[in-house]
Amino acid sequence: MSVDVIVAGGGPVGLLTAALLDAAGVSVEVLERKAGRSQLAKATTMHPRTLEVLTQLRTEGDRRLSDLLVALGHPVPQAHFAVLPAGLDYTRLDTPYPFVLIVPQTTTEQVLADHLRRRGTPVHYGHDVTAFTQDADGVRVTVNGRVREAGYLVGADGARSLVRQQAGIDFRGTPPSMVGFVADVTLTDPPDGVVHHWDHRHGQLSVIPLPDGNHRVFGTEAADTGLTPGQVRARQAQAPTVDALRANLRRMTGGDHGLREVRWQSTANDTTRHAAKYRSNRVFLAGDAAHVHLPAGGQGLNVGLQDAANLAWKLAAEIHGWAPAVITEGAAGYESERAPVAAELAGNTLAQAALMTTFTPAGAALRDLMSALIAKGGDTADDLAGRLSGLGLSYVPPAPGHPLDGCRAPDLALSDGTLHRRLAVDRFLLADFTAGAVFTPLGSARVEVARALPWSGLSAALIRPDGYIARAWTAPDVEEVAAAVRAWTTRP
Incomplete structure (x- = not known):
């Protein structure tokens, strides 16, 4: 067997899965069919919870990958829900990262790939996975006509995932009904900051500054909604043009903002699907291989990276032989916890699609109502901010207990440092809040006890x-705490 885990797909989700597995002492390699890293900005929005996860990965001088990305990106204090006029205020969130980080996917991939290279974890470009077989002993992956062996296979190979198809996993959901446009452009007369335009006669258009001085332009023409799946396919088969983009800018904003160069153009639709299973014996799915939806608020990238964070420690525990059933196939298993997240993601992106692309007077009234509720603050705004930022996610605990069971732990103050910078992929952390540090004896190779x-x-x-x-x-x-520690860290 060559490695413990093969990851199919060298995008951000595949690279983070590999980095976290490596941090847990698992041998892993990444196979990417493209000849090299994409040079396209693609996903540009990173939310607070993702940055918290990236804080676990250390580089030179104990800097964290989150530190590197924040230095390379552009923090924005607000997020949007369905490009409504009222934004979601992230500055009040309880996190070290109370902002949306605008950072091109190329930069995210570069930081992760450089980290893996320094760690000696191979990322093979131009390696096309075309088939696999599995049995009780492992998987055999056919790549470029040759067979590689591993204990497990993670399919992070995108919406058209070959791993998912070969595993025979259904990809259920709703077909597309609209087409949107997206482009990275150079503007000589850009608007000030982030702007969102919406007009029930023409459509929706947004302009967002990127860290390199260029701008992301995206939106939907009113004429490109209410389509059949066949019409969507035909529309997306037409190559986007600079003239059409310039016309959209003029129609929506009154001018083209000095559009000088289009560096990249593409289209998107609202196809919404998620996998019927996340695991098939020794094969797992993560990211777009497990769920696709309308790009809305950068949730696709962030939920995919959270898939990686949930999967990596559990798979590492299984490989190292100490994983209890509750995290392999039980209530806290990968599929049990992440499938409901994908279902919620499908629902909220479809709701955003309705708010963004119902280009009628009624649609305008609904947007005004939702925007007023967000601007008012309170439960609606807090709930939506929690959903998009990732900070509001809680997992259903395996058994009844304290109300905080299953919740995200904030960056608690420890006697030495803070919680997020002490977490590690290969062990639990037992925060001891007692004055006498009574839980210190419960420390072990799989549990670090830290005074808090x-x-x-x-x-x-x-x-x-x-x-x-x-x-x-x-x-x-x-004794009660010791029993719980054993239940979570010991294979019966």
Whole structure:
């Protein structure tokens, strides 16, 4: 067997999966069919929860990958929901990263690939996975006509995933009904900051500045909605033109903002599907291979990277032989936790599509209503900010317990540093809030005990490697905590 895990797909999701597995002591290689890294900006929006996950990965001088990306990106204090006039305020979020980071996918891939190169983890470009077989002992992957062997295979190979197709996993959902446009352009007279235009007569258009001085332009013409799937295919078969983009800018904004160069153009639709299964024996799906939807608020990239964070520590535990059933096929298993996230993602992107592309007076009224609710603040705005940022996600705990069980752990203050910078992919962290550090004896190779400053009236919290609370307690019962630690970190 050549490696423990082969990752098919060298985009951000595949690269992060490999980086996290490597950090957990798993041998891994990445196979990407393209000849090299994409030079297109593509996904440009990174939300706070993704940056928190990237904080786990260390580089030179104990800098974290999140530090590198923040330095290379452009922080924006607000996010949009369905490009409504009222934005979602991220500045009040309880996170070290209270902003949306505008950073091109090329930069994200470069940072991850450089990290893997420094770690000696191979990323093979021009390696086309065409088939695989699996049995109880491992998988055999056919790539460029030759066979490579591994213990497991992760399909992070995109919406048309060959891994998903070969595994016979259904990809259910709704067909497309609209076509949108997207382009990265050079403007000599750009608007000030992020702007969103919406007009029920013409359509929707947004302009977002990129860190390199260029701009992302995206939107939907009113005429490109309410289509049949066949009409969508025909429309997307037409090559986008500079003249059409310039006409859209003029129609929506009154001018073309000095459009000088189109560096990249593409189209998108609202096809919405998610995989019927996330695991088939020794094969897993992550990212677009598991779920596709309308690009809305950058959620596709971020949910895919959170797939990687959820999968990596559990697969590493299985490979190292200590994973309990609850994280392999039980209530806290990869599919059990991530499939509901994809279902929610499908629902909220379809809702955003309705708000963005219902180009009628009624659609305008609905947008005004939703925008007013967001501008008012309170539960609606907080809930939407939690959904898009990723900070509001909680997993259903395997058994009833404390209300914080399954919730994301904030960046708690420890006696030495903060929680997010102490988390590691290969072990749990037991935060000890007691004055006498009574839980110190529970430390082991798979559990680090860290003294923490008081928080939420707890005596202890067992934090999973991906930053979610496995169990929380208010009473200093060492035996009860020890039993929970064994249940989460020991294979019966």
